[in-house]
Amino acid sequence: MTILVIAEHIQATLKVATLNAVSAAREIGGEIHVLVAGLDVQGVADAAARAAGVSKVLLADAPHLDAGLAENVEAVVLSIAKNYSHILAPATAYGKNIAPRIAAKLDVAQISDIIAIEDQDTFARPIYAGNAIATVQSADPIKVITVRTSSFDPVDAVGGNAVVERIDVTPGAGLSQLVGREVMKLERPELASASIVVSGGRGLGSGENYARILEPLADKLGAALGASRAAVDAGFVPNDYQIGQTGKIVAPELYIAVGISGAIQHLAGMKDSKVIVAINKDEEAPIFSIADYGIVGDLFSVAPELVEELQS
Structure with a gap:
């Protein structure tokens, strides 16, 4: 089994x-092969x-692989594909863009967003x-799977010594082209891989x-910043800050929810965090049901006090 x-x-860097x-x-x-597709990506392959x-x-x-276009x-x-029993991609925007096309062309059912593996044919995934x-148990000869990254600790980035083999590349499909890309430079850690996340909601x-x-x-x-869908919809922050079912899925060591009530949509994106701290003036807020530590109080007083304590 391979x-x-x-x-x-992205930008010649292998993502976590x-x-x-x-x-x-x-x-x-089984044996694991990794496909690196792009332009001038020898460093990524290494x-x-x-x-x-x-x-x-x-x-x-x-x-024609430079832009990472799905087709x-x-x-x-x-x-x-015929050489493999399983084809895996991260359940990120990139993986979700590519995997469904592969599954459709292979005429198999995609298994999406798995969080656990029971055996080579059986997988667990969240619903509702x-x-x-x-x-989910699949009898397909080739299983196309997307992996929820927050549910699997990354393997060590060093220590392996795999062989790099160049393969023949099929011509470009010519169905679409990249017109432009705007890359946001962050001074803070990337949200999806940060060990600490501070997230804000409509209460701000x-x-x-x-x-x-x-x-x-x-x-x-030294934390990344995130937000609930309500905060994003209200225009407080851009869409790429959103955490939840329709945003990013995170599982940091520490998640601090400030002014977030805890709607189901948001909890789906952060409830696997190792330690959850919630600050909300409503003691009945759903966020407290999953929080390890809860502070019932005015966030405009509590958050600055936390900053002062960290300074001392």
């Missing part, structure tokens, strides 16, 4: 989500080769915003309050 993991990378997917592949068992548990890296290097990457995967867990009242209250706390903790 498993293929589709690597996610790939290491989470490799971790899931190790639990399934990084994937150093990941623990990887036995081979397949390097597909071509100009072009899908064609590369389909050209080698995480309020229930479905156990405005974008100005969000910045004034949360940024000093995040700066003191």
Whole structure:
């Protein structure tokens, strides 16, 4: 049994989500190959080769793969798919863009967002915003799977010594082209991989309050900033701050929820955090049902007091 993991990378850097997917592949068992598709991505392939548990890296290097367009990457995967029993991708925007096309072309059912592995055919995945867990067993000859990265610890980024093999690349599909890309440079850790997250909700009242209250706390903790859907919809912060069922799924060591009531949609995206701290003036707020530590009080007083304590 051989498993293929589709690597996610950006700006010539292998993303941690790939290491989470490799971790899931190790639990399934068998030989693990990693596909790196892009342009001038030898460095990414070398990084994937150093990941623990990887036995081979397949390097597909071509100009039409530079943008990571789904139809072009899908064609590369389909050209080698018959060699694999499982094809895994992280359940990120990148993986969710590619995996369904592969499953459709192979005429198999995709198994989405797995959080646990029972055996090589049986997987667990959340449904109903995480309020229930479905156990899915597949008899498909090739299983196409997306992996919830927060449910699998990443493998070590060093220690492996896999061989890197260049493969033939199919021509570009020519169905779409990348017109432009805006990359936001963050001074703080990336939200999906941060060990500490400070998140704000509608209770903050405005974008100005969000910045004034949360940024000093995040700066003191070296934390990433996140938000509930309500805060995003209200225009406090951009969409890429959103945590929840329709946003990012996070599981940091510490999650601080400030002014977040705890709607099911939001809880689905952060309830696997190791330690959850909630600050809310409503003692009946649902967030307290999953919080390890709760502070019932005015966030405009409590959050600055926390910053002062961290300074002392």
